[in-house]
Structure formats: C-alpha cells, structure tokens
Amino acid sequence: MSLREGCKIERIEAIPLRCKLAEPFGYSQGWYEKRETTLVKIVTNDGIQGYGECFGPIAGNREIVEDFFAPILKGKNPLDVEELWEFMYNKGRAAFQSFIPMTAISGIDIALWDIKGKILGMPIYRLLGNGHRDEIKAYATGHYFKKTNSIEELFSHIITEALENVKAGFDMLKLKIGLGVLGFDLEEDIKLIQRVREAVGGKVTLMVDANYAYDPHTAILIGKELEKAKVFWFEEPIDPTDLEGYKEVKAALNIPIAAGECLATRYGFRDFLSQRAIDIAQPDLCAAGGITECRKIADMASTYNIKFIPHVWGSPIAIVASLQLIASLPRASLLEFDRSDNPIREEMGKSLIVREGSYVKVPQNPGLGINIDENIIRKYRQ
Ligand code: MG
Numbered sequence: 001m002s003l004r005e006g007c008k009i010e011r012i013e014a015i016p017l018r019c020k021l022a023e024p025f026g027y028s029q030g031w032y033e034k035r036e037t038t039l040v041k042i043v044t045n046d047g048i049q050g051y052g053e054c055f056g057p058i059a060g061n062r063e064i065v066e067d068f069f070a071p072i073l074k075g076k077n078p079l080d081v082e083e084l085w086e087f088m089y090n091k092g093r094a095a096f097q098s099f100i101p102m103t104a105i106s107g108i109d110i111a112l113w114d115i116k117g118k119i120l121g122m123p124i125y126r127l128l129g130n131g132h133r134d135e136i137k138a139y140a141t142g143h144y145f146k147k148t149n150s151i152e153e154l155f156s157h158i159i160t161e162a163l164e165n166v167k168a169g170f171d172m173l174k175l176k177i178g179l180g181v182l183g184f185d186l187e188e189d190i191k192l193i194q195r196v197r198e199a200v201g202g203k204v205t206l207m208v209d210a211n212y213a214y215d216p217h218t219a220i221l222i223g224k225e226l227e228k229a230k231v232f233w234f235e236e237p238i239d240p241t242d243l244e245g246y247k248e249v250k251a252a253l254n255i256p257i258a259a260g261e262c263l264a265t266r267y268g269f270r271d272f273l274s275q276r277a278i279d280i281a282q283p284d285l286c287a288a289g290g291i292t293e294c295r296k297i298a299d300m301a302s303t304y305n306i307k308f309i310p311h312v313w314g315s316p317i318a319i320v321a322s323l324q325l326i327a328s329l330p331r332a333s334l335l336e337f338d339r340s341d342n343p344i345r346e347e348m349g350k351s352l353i354v355r356e357g358s359y360v361k362v363p364q365n366p367g368l369g370i371n372i373d374e375n376i377i378r379k380y381r382q
Contacts (some may be wrong), residue, residue, distance in 0.1 A: 006045075006046070007044055007045065007046065007048075007077050007078060007079060007119060008044060008045040008074075008075050008076065008077060008078075009042060009043075009044060009045075009073050009074055009075065009076050009077075009078055010043050010044055010045045010074070011041075011042070011043045011070070011074075012040065012041070012042050012043075012065060012066070012069065012070035012073060012074070012108065012111075013040070013041045013042075013043075013065075013066065013070075014038050014039075014040060014054075014061065014062040014063075014065040014066045014107075015038065015039040015040070015041055015377060015381060016036070016037075016038050016039075016058035016061075016062050016381065016382040017036060017037050017038070017039065017058075017315070017344050017377065017380040017381060017382065018034055018035070018036035018058065018380060018382050019034060019035055019036075019342075019343050019344055019380050020033065020034050021033055021034060021035065021341050021343075022341070023146065023341070024146075024147065025144035025145065025146060025340060025341060026144055026145035026146070026147075026181060026182070027144055027145060027176045027178065027181070027209075027211050028176065028177070028178020028179075028180065028181050028210055028211045028212070028213035029178075029181070029211050029212070029213075030181065032144075032340075035341075035342045035343070035344055035345070036057060036058050036382075037053055037054070037055075037056075037058075037314050037315050037318075037344070038053070038054040038056075038058050038061040038062055038065065038107060039051055039052065039053050039054075039107070039315065039317060039372075039377070040052040040053065040054060040065055040107035040108050040110070040111045041111065042078065042108070042111040042112065042114075042115060044078060044115060048115050048118050048119060049114075049115070050078070050110075050111040050112060050113070050114030050115035050116075050118065050367060050368075051110070051111055051114055051317050051368065051372055052106070052107040052108055052109065052110030052111030052112070052113075052114065052286075052290070052317065052321070053106075053107050053110060053286045053314050053315055053317040053318045053321070054103040054104055054106060054107035054286055054287075055103045055106065055284050055286035055287035055313070055314065055318075056103050056287065058382060060101070060103075060104075061101075061103055061104050061107065064101045064104040065104045065107060065108065068092075068095065068101070068104070069088060069091075069104060069105075069108055072087075072091060073087075073088075073108070078112045078115040078116060078119075079116055079119065081109065081112040081113055081116055081292060082292050084108075084109075084112060085105065085109055085289070085290070085292045085293065088105045088108065088109075089105060089265075089289075092104075092105060100264075100265075102264040102265065102287060102288065102289055103286065103287050105289060105290065106284075106285060106286045106287055106288065106289055106290040106293075107286060107290070108290070109289065109290025109291060109292050109293070110285065110286070110290050110291055110317065110321045110368075113127075113290070113291045113292070113321075113324075113367070113368075114367035114368045115367065116367070117366045117367030117368070117369075118366045118367040120366070121366050122366055123324060123327075123362070123363060123364055123365065123366060123367070123368075123369050124291060124321075124324035124325070124328070124367060124368065124369075125323075125324045125325070125326075125327035125328040125362065126328075127328075128291075128295060128324075128325070128328035129328050129330075130327060130328050130329075130330070133327035133328075133362050134361065134362060135356075135359040135360060135361050135362060136323055136326050136327060136333070136334070136335045136359065136360055136362060137172075137332075137334055137335065137358060137359055138170070138172075138334065138335040138336070138337040138355065138358055138359065138360045139170065139172035139173065139174060139205070139207065139334055139335070139336060139337060139358070140165040140168075140170040140172065140173050140174065140337055140339045141174045141209075141312075141313075141336050141337060141338045141339060141340070142161060142165065142173075142174075142338065142339035142340045143158045143161050143162055143173065143174070143175045143176055143196075144176055144340055145158075145176065145179065145181070145182060151179075151184060151188055151191075154182070155191070155192060155195050158175070158192065158196065159195060159196055159199045161339075162175070162196050162199060162200055162204075163199060163200065165339060166200055166204055169355075169356070169357030169358050170337075170357075170358050171203070171204055171205060171358055172204070172205040172206075172207065172232070172334070172358065173196075173200070173204060173205070173206055173207070174206075174207040174208070174209055174235070174336075175192065175193065175196055175206060175207070175208050175209070176208075176209055176210075176211065177189040177192060177193065177208055177209070177210050177213065177222070178210045178211060178213025178214070179192065180213060181213075186218065186221065186222055189222060190222065190225045193206070193208060193225070193226060193229045193231065194229055197229050197230070202230070205232045206229070206230070206231050206232060207231060207232050207233045207234075207235060207258075208226055208231050208233075208234055208235065209235035209236060210222075210234070210235065210236055210237050210238075211235075211236050212236045212237070212238055212239050212240055212262075213237075214237055214238055215238060215245075216237075216238050216242070216245040216248045216249050219234075219237035219238050219249045220248075220249055220252040220253060222237075223237065223249065223252070223253040223255055224253065226255050227253065227254055227255045231255060232256070233255065233256040233257070233258045233279070233280055234253070234255045234256070234257055234258065235257075235258040235259065235280075235282070236258070236259050236261070236262070237249050237257065237259075240259060240260075240261075240262035240263060241262070241263075243271055243272060243275065243277055246259065246272065246277035246278060247275060247276075247277045250276070250277060250278065250279070256279035256280055256307075257277075257278050257279050257280070258278060258279065258280035258281075258282055258309070259272070259278045259280075259281075259282060260272070260278065260280075260281045260282035260283050260288075260297075260311065261282050261283070261284050261287070261311035261313075263283065263288065264283070264287055264288040264289055264293075265288060265289050265293055265297075266289075266293060266296045266297055266300055268288070269281060269283065269288075269297050269300060269301075270300070273300050273301055273303075273304045273306055274304065276304060276306070278306065279306060279307065280306065280307040280308075280309050281297060281298075281301040281306055281307065281308050281309075282309055282310060282311045283297050283310055283311065284310060284311040284312065284313065284318075285310055285312075285318065285321050285322050285325060286313075286314055286318050286321070287311075290321075291321060291324070291325055294310060294325055295325060295328065298325070298329055298333075302330075302331060307331075307333070308329065308331070308333055309333050309334045309336070310322050310325065310326070310333070310336065311336060312335065312336040312337070312338060313336075313338055314338075314345070315344055315345055315348055315349075316345060316348045316349040316352045316353050316370065317368065317370075317372075319335075319337075319345075319349065319353055319360075320352065320353075320363055320368045320369060320370050321368060322335060322336075323335060323360060323362050323363065324362070324363075324368060324369070327362045335360055337355070337360065343380075344376075344380050347376050347379075348372070348373065348376050348377075351373070352370045352371075
C-alpha cells in the first residue's frame with residue numbers, strides 16, 4: 001500500500017493552555033495578565049502524531065478546531081497538506097462568510113507538516129527546499145511596559161531588560177513604543193528610544209514596534225526621530241489594514257517599515273507587497289495560514305524584493321515552526337525571539353529550544369523536529 005493511500009487523519013484535538021503571569025506587562029494596546037495558546041494535535045491511523053499551534057485566545061480556536069475542522073478532516077491523507085489547506089480555507093469561508101478562521105487553519109496546517117516530515121523522514125525545511133541549515137540569527141523581543149510610579153522608573157526597568165538581553169548574547173533588540181496607554185505622549189516615546197540607545201551603545205541594533213499606536217501624521221513625526229536614533233526598522237506604525245496610510249508613512253521616511261502580524265493569507269499581503277507599502281513582511285505562522293501559506297507569502301515578498309521576517313509569539317511549537325520555515329528560505333531572514341514572561345514557553349522550551357548567543361539551532365529531526373513533553377501540557381491545560 002502506498003503512503004498516499006494508507007495514511008489517514010484519525011483524530012484532531014485542540015489543546016488549550018493558559019497561565020497567569022506574576023506581573024502584568026503592557027504595550028500600546030493594553031496589558032497582558034496571562035499567556036494562553038491553543039495547540040493542535042493530529043494523530044494518524046498508524047499512530048503518527050503532529051503538533052501545531054493557533055495564535056490568540058483559546059476562545060474560538062478550541063471550538064473551530066474540534067467542532068468544525070476535526071470532523072471534516074477525519075479520514076483525509078495528511079500528506080496532501082496544500083490541498084487540505086485549500087479545503088479548509090474554502091470550507092471556512094462558506095461556513096463563516098464574514099471571516100475565515102485563519103488561526104485554526106494555521107494550527108492544523110503546522111501539525112500536518114509535522115506529520116508529513118515524520119512520514120517522509122525529514123525536517124520540514126528540507127521538504128520545503130533547502131539542503132542543510134544549522135542555525136538562524138535571532139533578535140530579542142520584549143521590553144514591554146510595566147506599571148511603575150514614574151516614567152524614570154519605567155525607563156530604568158526597560159533599560160535593565162535591554163542590558164540583560166545584550167549580556168545574554170543578543171545584538172538586536174526590539175522595543176515597544178506607544179506610551180499613550182500609560183498617559184504619556186510622544187516626547188516620552190522618543191525619550192525611551194534615546195535612553196535605551198545611550199545605554200546599549202551604538203553597536204546594538206534597535207528596532208521599534210508601535211503596535212499601531214499612531215495615525216499616519218504622528219507616525220511620520222516619530223519616524224523622523226527614530227531615524228536620528230538609527231533604528232533599524234519601524235514596526236506597525238499605524239492601523240494594520242490602512243494600505244494607503246502605510247504608503248504615505250513609507251514615502252515620508254527613510255527608515256524601513258515593517259508590518260504584517262495582523263494580516264493573513266497571500267491575499268491579505270498581496271496589495272501591501274505589490275504596492276510596496278512595506279519594506280519587511282511579518283506574517284505570524286500561527287495566524288496567517290501556517291507553514292503552507294507563509295511560504296507562499298515569503299515567495300511573494302521575494303518577488304518584490306521585500307524582506308520576510310515572520311512574527312513569532314507563542315509556545316516552542318510556534319518557534320520551531322518559524323525556524324523550519326526560515327531555514328527553508330533561500331534569502332536570509334531573522335527569528336523573532338520573545339523574551340517576555342511566558343512560563344509555558346519557558347518550561348516547554350527548556351529542552352527544545354537551543355540558543356547560543358544570538359543564534360538558535362534549527363531542529364534536525366523529522367517534521368518540526370521536537371518531542372513535546374505531555375506532562376507540561378497537562379500542567380497548563382484548561
Ligand atoms: Mg509587533
């Protein structure tokens with residue numbers, strides 16, 4: 001019996017994980033008091049298991065994975081991953097009309113690639129095209145806001161974290177701005193970047209993420225200050241869907257503009273790429289359509305000579321899925337390495353994520369290349 005005929009999806013399970021944080025942290029759009037995610041586990045008729053991850057809250061993902069997609073995918077061949085992507089996308093649209101549940105599709109897609117790699121005996125990046133990649137350059141994300149008594153205390157908190165990241169081997173750091181959420185204004189946003197720049201010195205690369213805190217006019221004002229501070233890229237300056245606004249901001253600034261973590265699918269990226277509204281495309285594998293779709297977005301970006309640096313935020317499954325995709329690409333990219341508080345990521349990742357300085361190892365085992373410790377899953381499962 002051939003692989004094609006013999007292999008079938010037997011079971012699809014949503015695994016919701018949640019933990020409360022000891023201390024909340026914030027960014028321009030609000031505060032995180034917990035971390036949560038939904039893993040997807042797919043088991044085939046011959047017992048092969050694959051894991052994926054859905055971006056975002058448990059609510060919605062759990063139900064759509066288990067009640068909507070699991071029954072219609074049962075019995076299908078997991079090797080047909082791209083065909084199954086189209087099947088899910090079309091079924092999703094027909095069922096929900098006003099939106100397509102891309103986070104759920106993403107989690108299932110990643111799990112299918114994990115299975116496919118295990119069946120074919122190769123890490124995913126090799127299935128997608130490349131020969132051998134050992135490691136990927138990473139940058140540190142974090143430096144979130146804390147609830148402090150003064151702006152100076154907040155600055156010193158963020159500077160301490162930045163210096164710790166440099167000490168840990170990172171030479172590229174991403175900072176958050178948009179201190180309006182704490183009642184401050186643009187001056188403090190600019191001062192924060194200047195203070196961190198002074199503290200870490202000129203050799204460390206800084207990137208800045210506004211998480212759409214501004215309108216285009218304000219983004220241009222602040223972008224000019226970021227240029228002076230030699231910031232490497234300005235991320236999500238404005239509303240993620242405002243194509244014309246991005247073109248306006250990009251035209252007015254010399255600093256590269258990054259965006260895309262709030263966009264999904266090749267259709268969502270199409271106009272941003274073809275109209276050159278951004279310099280760096282940042283889809284999240286767990287939200288934009290999984291490995292299948294993000295590889296397509298990466299290829300589209302390369303057509304327009306736009307960099308592809310995916311957004312990464314989640315458990316070690318999101319991290320290794322991103323590593324596998326990045327390792328498959330012919331052009332250099334970077335791994336976003338989240339350093340903010342997340343006990344689930346830390347506990348699961350201890351034996352799975354291997355970082356040496358600013359480089360993270362690409363798992364070489366088949367599929368995603370990792371074995372999930374089910375005891376940790378049990379600990380955080382909701
Ligand atoms: Mg971001």
